[in-house]
Amino acid sequence: MRQGTGLAAAVLLGLLALAAARDYYDILQVPRSATDAQIKRAYRKLALKMHPDKVQGSEEEKKAAAQKFADVSHAYEVLTDAEKRKVYDRYGEEGLKQMGNGGGGGGGSAQDIFSQFFGGGFGGFGGFGFGGQQEEEETPKGHNVVVELEVTLKDLYLGNHFKVVRDKNVVKPAPGTRKCNCKQKVVTQQIGPGMYQQYHKQVCEDCPNVKYERESESLTVSVEPGMPDGHTITFFEEGEPILDGEHGDLHVVLRTLPHPSFERRGDGLMYNATISLLEALVGFERQIEHLDGHKVQIGTQGVTRPGEVRWYQGEGMPQFEKTTRGDMWVTFSIAFPRAISDEQKQQLRELFGGNDEWQRKDEL
Numbered sequence: 001m002r003q004g005t006g007l008a009a010a011v012l013l014g015l016l017a018l019a020a021a022r023d024y025y026d027i028l029q030v031p032r033s034a035t036d037a038q039i040k041r042a043y044r045k046l047a048l049k050m051h052p053d054k055v056q057g058s059e060e061e062k063k064a065a066a067q068k069f070a071d072v073s074h075a076y077e078v079l080t081d082a083e084k085r086k087v088y089d090r091y092g093e094e095g096l097k098q099m100g101n102g103g104g105g106g107g108g109s110a111q112d113i114f115s116q117f118f119g120g121g122f123g124g125f126g127g128f129g130f131g132g133q134q135e136e137e138e139t140p141k142g143h144n145v146v147v148e149l150e151v152t153l154k155d156l157y158l159g160n161h162f163k164v165v166r167d168k169n170v171v172k173p174a175p176g177t178r179k180c181n182c183k184q185k186v187v188t189q190q191i192g193p194g195m196y197q198q199y200h201k202q203v204c205e206d207c208p209n210v211k212y213e214r215e216s217e218s219l220t221v222s223v224e225p226g227m228p229d230g231h232t233i234t235f236f237e238e239g240e241p242i243l244d245g246e247h248g249d250l251h252v253v254l255r256t257l258p259h260p261s262f263e264r265r266g267d268g269l270m271y272n273a274t275i276s277l278l279e280a281l282v283g284f285e286r287q288i289e290h291l292d293g294h295k296v297q298i299g300t301q302g303v304t305r306p307g308e309v310r311w312y313q314g315e316g317m318p319q320f321e322k323t324t325r326g327d328m329w330v331t332f333s334i335a336f337p338r339a340i341s342d343e344q345k346q347q348l349r350e351l352f353g354g355n356d357e358w359q360r361k362d363e364l
């Protein structure tokens with residue numbers, strides 16, 4: 001019976017993991033409205049960070065990183081192909097599979113996509129890595145925006161999606177022109193026969209004028225099961241814009257609302273249960289409702305001591321980006337009777353007075 005339940009749970013978990021395959025836009029950390037250029041820049045940042053050659057750690061961590069790298073590459077490949085993106089937007093991954101190419105990892109290998117993107121000769125990792133970063137530092141970047149999103153423990157247990165509406169500055173065309181791409185230039189001027197004067201002058205180009213306008217934008221924030229409190233979900237270039245530069249990023253920071261019965265510690269869950277003195281002595285049956293509604297049996301046939309903590313393996317929070325779960329600890333308090341009548345005292349003495357175990361005064 002127990003075995004059967006365990007198996008069913010395992011199968012269910014497997015299904016959930018499948019269903020929770022992450023959205024391509026989430027993987028690239030861009031909104032669904034992202035432009036091609038935005039997607040390319042997001043890929044570039046993520047691919048550089050996640051490239052297997054760059055990740056250090058245990059075999060398991062490397063494997064996870066390689067998987068992420070493959071996911072990022074695949075998402076990039078689909079979303080920068082106008083036709084595939086259209087199919088994906090309408091029919092999801094399933095649609096792509098039917099299209100023939102790439103739903104489940106067909107198409108180019110992650111490494112090929114990477115090499116194409118960063119230019120052929122994939123010889124020296126250092127070369128492109130550093131080159132890329134330097135170039136990035138020269139471009140001015142708009143301010144990053146940090147917003148907090150309050151989520152419940154249940155959201156973090158099961159995962160959830162939130163529509164977040166944000167007012168942000170958007171660059172719009174405006175009449176006229178403006179100075180742009182300004183550079184300091186040394187100008188040499190003849191001021192008389194054989195006499196020259198040199199001075200620095202700012203030389204600019206004329207660009208079409210622009211203005212900032214406030215626009216409401218709606219973003220979908222995907223909270224994945226097991227994300228820790230304070231976890232930051234980044235949307236590349238969804239922060240404040242800057243003229244002739246790269247937009248800042250939007251950081252959504254998760255804040256967990258207190259839960260009335262569970263307390264989270266890492267991937268563990270704490271629960272306080274109060275039982276009666278009689279239950280503490282003779283045993284009891286009790287079930288608690290977990291965050292997703294499933295029941296956990298916390299009863300026992302044995303004796304429960306005040307403050308006793310029992311361990312329920314696998315009943316904690318899901319571990320972020322893993323298929324494993326933390327554990328749950330239940331701390332038992334005992335509600336002693338407020339008073340005992342003389343008659344009850346007499347009965348208790350008669351029942352237990354002659355029993356050594358009831359006379360113990362040492363700690364267990």
Ligand SMILES: *[C@@H]1O[C@H](CO)[C@@H](O)[C@H](O)[C@H]1NC(C)=O
Pocket residue numbers: 260261262263270271272
């Ligand atoms: C359990 O009780 C302790 C002591 O009163 C308290 O500090 C803790 O926050 C409680 N935990 C939960 C999950 O309510």
